[in-house]
Amino acid sequence: MSRIVTVGAAQTGPIQETDSRNEVVERLINLLREGSRAGCDLVVFPELALTTFFPRWYVDDKKEFDHYFEKEMPSPETKPLFDEAKRLGVGFHLGYAELTPKGEHFNTSVLVDKAGDIIAHYRKVHLPGHEEHEPWRAFQHLERYYFDPGPGFEVHAAFGGIMGMAICNDRRWPETYRVLSLQGCEMVLIGYNTPVHYAPDPNQDRLQGFHNHLVLQAGAYQNGMWVVGVAKAGEEEGCDLLGESAIIGPSGEIKALCSTVGDELVVADCDLDLCADYKETLFNFSRYRRPEVYTRITSQIGVEIPETLKES
Numbered sequence: 001m002s003r004i005v006t007v008g009a010a011q012t013g014p015i016q017e018t019d020s021r022n023e024v025v026e027r028l029i030n031l032l033r034e035g036s037r038a039g040c041d042l043v044v045f046p047e048l049a050l051t052t053f054f055p056r057w058y059v060d061d062k063k064e065f066d067h068y069f070e071k072e073m074p075s076p077e078t079k080p081l082f083d084e085a086k087r088l089g090v091g092f093h094l095g096y097a098e099l100t101p102k103g104e105h106f107n108t109s110v111l112v113d114k115a116g117d118i119i120a121h122y123r124k125v126h127l128p129g130h131e132e133h134e135p136w137r138a139f140q141h142l143e144r145y146y147f148d149p150g151p152g153f154e155v156h157a158a159f160g161g162i163m164g165m166a167i168c169n170d171r172r173w174p175e176t177y178r179v180l181s182l183q184g185c186e187m188v189l190i191g192y193n194t195p196v197h198y199a200p201d202p203n204q205d206r207l208q209g210f211h212n213h214l215v216l217q218a219g220a221y222q223n224g225m226w227v228v229g230v231a232k233a234g235e236e237e238g239c240d241l242l243g244e245s246a247i248i249g250p251s252g253e254i255k256a257l258c259s260t261v262g263d264e265l266v267v268a269d270c271d272l273d274l275c276a277d278y279k280e281t282l283f284n285f286s287r288y289r290r291p292e293v294y295t296r297i298t299s300q301i302g303v304e305i306p307e308t309l310k311e312s
């Protein structure tokens, strides 16, 4: 048996401060059309794909940055992308900054079906970086200042399978994949903006590409699911962003890989039935998991060294 979903990982190059939403949407439409020509059912765009990665800057009054957020989706500027998806019969995944009617600010992604209708929203759970201005850094990573944390991970029946979403830093946390796969997830879509320079420990800079694939591939294999990781890449406002977008199979193997740091589409025919090869053997959760010995994972946040190991 096979259930093929042809997926395009639509990496984008940098988006500068001066690039308008209309210009960016035009680039996304070009990638969507390329995906359509390649036979894609689904084209996956990155995290915060409509603007520059604004959390690299601090402003005293956060309201000054509300212009980076979408108050509706589709918005007048993004409607042409939805219309083109419907015309072509290609679904897509899009990351953007969302300002809700209640005034919440989320780092959000949407999954859109082949009719151009939104199937689901996901709001980023693991917000990285810092809450306050840290002028010693070459650039800020203020997601914890600008965004509210999302409520959790859900799965959705779409594209003939069970789909999930996560955003950037979520991919570094094994809990993300496991909570999705415990709901039967067969494919997780993950956009990212990953600065190559990590200010708290620059020794990690040279390892950014390795760590990216390490977590995406481990998440795929340990949960028997497809993982689609898509970057906004290249030099954006003087900040170097990692590329290396990849489509990874349930074996943990990379099936398609971007080679540039610009707008680039890579495509893979993803057989969702291959998930069962792992979900029903080595990672047969019902048979092998031992939740009674994992209680620390939900009862505790930070490290707690047992009293017996503490010096008196």
Ligand code: CDT
Pocket: 047, 128, 129, 141, 167, 168, 169, 170, 172, 192, 193, 194, 195, 198
């Ligand atoms: N956008 C995002 O989540 N980026 C983070 C950077 C972590 S360092 C503050 C990432 O995990 O790639």
